[in-house]
Amino acid sequence: MAISLDKMVGLHQQALKVRNDRMEVISGNLANANTPGYKARDIDFQKAMRTAQSGQASLTQSSMVTTHNNHIKGTSKLQTEAEFRIPNQPDTGDGNTVDVQNERNKFLDAGMRYETSLMLINGKFSGMKKALSPGQ
Secondary structure (H helix, E strand, O other): OOOOHHHHHOOHHHHHHHHHHHHHHHHHHHHOOOOOOOOOEEEOHHHHHHHHHHOOOOEEEOOOOOOOOOOOOOOEEEOOOEEEOOOOOOOOOOOOOOOHHHHHHHHHHHHHHHHHHHHHHHHHHHHHHHHHOOOO
């Protein structure tokens, strides 16, 4: 009987990807906290996961080009879109909408959720390893 890793981890792999992408966007916000005119962005996790669950429009073909029939075809990947965040603070005069304290809190929250996703996936693999080990 073949074991499907996609079925075993379910949507946890997509959640991990979305959480990683969100942390990259937030770190970009923090890096541009002093850039005039920079608009803070974020990824709506719930929206990205609904798209992943429905299987519609979230998977797109990679744009890899092959030059021979035996080359590996491009695989599909989850697409996440960063949207501009509605600012929580008044304009400081330079047009920048990054609230550093808020971004740090969001980054820490996203990091903890990323770790939780990793622990869930690790638990699934540990359970499978235990089930496959002889004498158990």
